[in-house]
Amino acid sequence: MVKIAKKVISGKTYYYLGHSFRSKGKVSKKEVYLGPSLPKNINQIKKAFVLSIYKKKWYDSFDKIKKNAIKQFRSMPIEAREKALDNFIVKFTYDTNRIEGSKLTYHETAELLERGITPSNRPIRDVKESEAHNTIFRKALKEKKRLSFQLILYWHRELFKETKSGIAGDIRKHQVEISGSKFLPPSPVEVYPLMVEFFKWYNKNEDKLHPVELAALVHLKLVTIHPFVDGNGRISRLVMNLVLHRHEFPMLNIQYTGRKSYYNALERSQVKKEESVFLQWFFKRYLSEYKKYL
16 A cells, blocks of 8 residues: 655654555565655555556566467477467457447458448448458568558548548548546647557567566557547557567457447546556456456
8 A cells, every 4th residue: 555654854844655565475675765845646656656566576477378378289280280370360340340339240240351241231431441450460470660650641541441441541630539438639730649659669679678568658658649530549459469469478358348448448548648548457457358368
């Protein structure tokens, strides 16, 4: 539990933030100096402080997941590896599109992508976007170029060129709102400068941040900038998995059935401007998905 401690030394008051936690059977304590008075953003500082402590524990677990996943993957026949990837892509395509309103069921998505069977009585737009996502995601996983604004625009254009050609591959030029969310995306005049800043941040941190943290922040930052009229979530989740894949970490499928906690974590991070909220949700979700490797 995080506690605020007040110390009086030589008549002067100093405030500290302390947190006790158990690690490897022992109780450890971390402390950080706050100053001669309590900061106004103390709650934000508390959350960042706790996150910094648990990052080490999380990162050790993530690295173990990577190691054991690679070991299992390499022990599989090539056909089994290909089938495992196909299964993930079907699930990912189904869920990422379903989150955005697609009417296709998981079974219909599998039939479409694996056997070319088009479902009856379903919107043709949903069919086309599922096929496009499948194609683009597979291409993205083989892409050797460094992540760039041009690549993201290309993926967006390919995803929507048959269903929403008027917005495909273009950044938005008007204000948009997110249905059911308290968060208002940046104004259209801010989009391009924010994307430039995003790639400066990415290029600076690509090899500095832990890959799981990098993937989570790439998703959060992109979807918060909201550069497109539509498809922001799908592109952000695609890039998130590209980051994980390039660093040889298992990719993450954010399921439609768990969308409420996902939405809440995103919205709270965006409204409060606290990345730690979404990071904690993402880390817990990742560990839960791959606990079999721990």
